[in-house]
Amino acid sequence: MSNPETLYDKIWRRHEVAKSDDGSALIYIDRHLVHEVTSPQAFEKLELDGRKVRRPDATLAVPDHNVPTTDRSQKIADPLSKKQIDLLRDNVKRWNIELYDMLDSRQGIVHVIGPEQGFTQPGLTLVCGDSHTSTHGAFGALAFGIGTSEVEHVLVTQTLTLKKSRNMRVTVNGILPKGVTAKDMALAIIGKIGTAGATGHVIEFTGDAVRSLSMEGRMTLCNMSIEAGGRAG
Template sequence: MGKTLFDKIWDAHVVQRKEGHPDVLYIDTHFIHEVTSPQAFDGLRRRGIRVRRPDRTFATADHNVPTLNQHLPIREELSRRQVEMLTRNCEEFGIELYGLGHPFQGIVHVIGPELGITQPGMTIVCGDSHTSTHGAFGTIAFGIGTSEVEQVLATQCILQYKPRKMRITIDGQLKKGVVSKDIILYIISRISASGATGYFVEYAGSTIRSLSMEARMTICNMSIEMGARGGMIAPDETTFAYIQGRRFAPKGADWERALAYWKTLYSDPDAVFDKKLHFDAADIEPMITYGTNPGMGIKITETIPTPVQVAEKERASFERALHYMGLQPGTRLLNQPVDYVFIGSCTNSRIEDLRMVANFVKGKKKAPNVEVWVVPGSKQVEAQARKEGIDRIFEEAGFQLRGPGCSACLGMNEDKIPPGKYCVSTSNRNFEGRQGPQARTFLASPLTAAAAAITGKIVDVREFL
C-alpha cells in the first residue's frame, strides 16, 4: 500500500513509537517569538538545561511589536517586557534573533519561507497556531503550546499522537476576482470551523497547482481555522523555484541532493486517506465572514443566514455572533459601511498581497470614512515594496504603510480597532475582541479589502475589475 505525503514525512521523523502512546517525533526546525517562549526558557533555567539545537531554532519579535516608530522604545509595558525578555533569552541560550531593527525581522511565518529556512520534508513547530503556513512547502508544520516549546528546546523532539489524514481537492479555473483567501474561506464555510478537527489536511488538485507559493501559504495558514492540526501541499517545480537561491537554501551539490529527495514527496496513487473532499473552483466567489468564527462566511453577494438555516445546536452561538456584530439575519453585507481596513497578518502580508492591493488602488483615493493600515509581513517585504514604489501608491491613496509585525490581527499590541468599529481584515480570525475589545471583524481577501478601502463599504470587487 502506498503512503500519503504526510505519512512519508511523519514516519521518517519518528524517533520512538510505542503502542498506545504518542510518538516521539524529531523536529527539524523550531521557530520562537516573544509570546510563548518566556515560560519555556524559565523552565530550562530551573532544570539547568541548555537548548538542544540552537542552530535549528530561529527567533523573531512579531506579536507585541509596534508598527509605528519601531526605532523608539515600546510604549506598552507588557509588550516591551516580552520583547526585552526574548532578547535576553536568545543571548543567554545562543539563539539567533531577528529582533526589531534587524533586516530579517518580521512575522515568524513570513520570514521562515522568505529566508529559505522552510524546506520540503521538514517537521516544523512554533508556539503559534498558524505554523501550518509552512505546510505549503510540503512540510509537517503545526503549532504547539508553551510546555511543548520547552520540550522541543530541551530535546529537539516532541510527543505527538499521529493525526488522521484528510485530502481536499480543488479542481478548475478560478473566476475573475477570486484569490486564494477566497478558496480557504469558502472551504471553511462549507465544512465549518470544526470540520477538520483531528485531521492533517493535504490540499491537491489543478486549482492548487496553479497557485503561487505565497497563495498556497495563505491556504495552509488557515487550515487551523477549520479545526485541522495543519495543512500541506506537495512540493513541485513552483516550490523548488521559490526556494532556490534563498539565504538558507541548500547550495551546489547539497541543492541537487535535496532536490532529489524533495521530488519523492507526494502522495502515492494508492495512498489511503481517512476522509476525502472535493470542490469545484467554478463555485468559489469572493468571500466574506459575517460572524465571530471563520466558518461564518458567505459569498459576497449572498445573504446572512437566518436561524432556521442554522443547525439547532449552533443557533445560540449564531444569534450571539450577530448580536455582537450588530447585524441582522437574512440581510446582505453589500454596502455595509466600514471604519477600518487592515491589510496584513501572517495570512496576507507578503509582497504578492501588497502588489495585488497596489494594482487595484493605483490612481484611486481611499474613502474619507475609512482608516487603512497596510502592514508588511517582514522588513524584507517592506523593503521590496519601497523598491517597487508600492509605498508611493499607498501614500497617494491615503493608505498608511507601517513597519512589519502582527499588528491588528490580534489585540496584543498598540494596533487595535476601537470598540464597535467595523474592520475589513485580511487576517485569519474574527473572534470576539480579536482585533481589540468589542471590535467587529469581517475577514476577506486583499482584493475585497482594497475595494472596501476605496469605497468605504463592503462591495463586490468584481464590479471594479
C-alpha cells in the same frame, strides 16, 4: 510493494524516533521558530530545571507579535510588550540562538521570515508557539503550532510526543474567477466542512485550482487549515 503514502505519512515515518504502546510516537523536530509571546515561560522553566537548549542551531527567534507598526526606532510604549521582547533578547543571547531583532532587515512575521530566509524546507518538521504555523505547509513541511510547555520540550529535547493525525484530502478543481483569491477558496472549504470539519486531521490540498495558486496563495490556504479545525495543512 509498500502501501501508498501521503506526504504527511512520509514525513511522519521518517521522523519517528520511537513508538509507544498507546499509539503515540516520539517525533524528531527539525526546525523551531520562537517569538516573544510563547517563549518566556518556556525559557524560565528550562532555567529553573537546570536544563540546556539541545540544538540552538535548529532554533530561530524573531519578535513579531508586539512589534510597533510605525516607527520602530522609538521605545515600545506598552510595558508588557517591551518586557516580552526584552526577555526574548536576553534568552536567545543566553543560549546562543540566532535572533532577527526589530531593526534587522530580515525581521518580519514569523511565518513569513521562515520561508524567506530558507529556514523552512520541504520534508522537514517545523514547530512554533503559534497556531498558524501550518502556513509553512505550503512548502512541503509538516508544520504545526505548539503550546508553551511543548516549546520548552523542543528546546530541551528537539522532540515531541504526538499521536498521529488522520489524513484529509481536499480537492479544488477548475479555474478561479477574476478577483477570487486563496482566502476565498479557504473560506469556501470551511463553509462546506465547518469550523471543526478537519479536527484530528492533517489536510493535503490538491486539484487544478490549488496548483494554479502562487506560493503566497498556498501559504494562505495552509494558514487557514487551522480555521477548519485541522492540525496542519
